[in-house]
Amino acid sequence: MSELPPDVERLRVIRVYLELQLAAVDAKIEQAAAAAPPAVTTPRPSRDEQSFARGGRGWRLESIPPPTGKGPGRGVIHRSDCPAAAGGWLSRKERDVALDQPEVTSCPKCRPDQ
Numbered sequence: 467m468s469e470l471p472p473d474v475e476r477l478r479v480i481r482v483y484l485e486l487q488l489a490a491v492d493a494k495i496e497q498a499a500a501a502a503p504p505a506v507t508t509p510r511p512s513r514d515e516q517s518f519a520r521g522g523r524g525w526r527l528e529s530i531p532p533p534t535g536k537g538p539g540r541g542v543i544h545r546s547d548c549p550a551a552a553g554g555w556l557s558r559k560e561r562d563v564a565l566d567q568p569e570v571t572s573c574p575k576c577r578p579d580q
Contacts, residue, residue, distance in 0.1 A: 524545075524546040524555050524556065524557070525543055525544065525545055525546060525555070525556040525557075525558075525560075525561040525578050526543070526544045526545075526546060526548075526551045526552060526554065526555055526556065527541050527542075527543055527553045527554055527556050527564055527570070528541060528542045528544060528550075528552045528553040529541055530542060539569070540569045540570065540571065541567070541571070542570070542571055542572070543556070543561060543564055543565060543570060543573065543579070544573045544576055544578055545573070545576040545578045547576070548573055548575060548576035549575075550575060551573075551576075565579055
């Protein structure tokens with residue numbers, strides 16, 4: 467901040483001005499918070515639905531982009547112990563949902579759908 471004046475009267479004027487500015491900022495924050503959508507919280511999955519492998523019990527969803535950018539990509543689900551496994555971790559529930567999608571297939575080597 468720049469140098470402040472030495473006399474009390476002008477310092478009090480500056481203080482009042484700053485208090486008014488702070489009140490205006492606080493009001494704007496409240497207005498913006500009220501207009502913002504509420505934060506979405508995702509429920510935490512149960513222990514056996516957690517999206518990571520424990521002792522080889524997990525699955526992974528590999529994303530395969532479309533050739534030359536035409537059309538949608540596809541996904542391949544692998545068991546976590548598959549040598550070709552890549553991509554994000556899935557729980558059993560997530561695996562079942564993904565396998566119901568037409569663009570997702572099972573790895574023919576590890577057969578995660580069985």
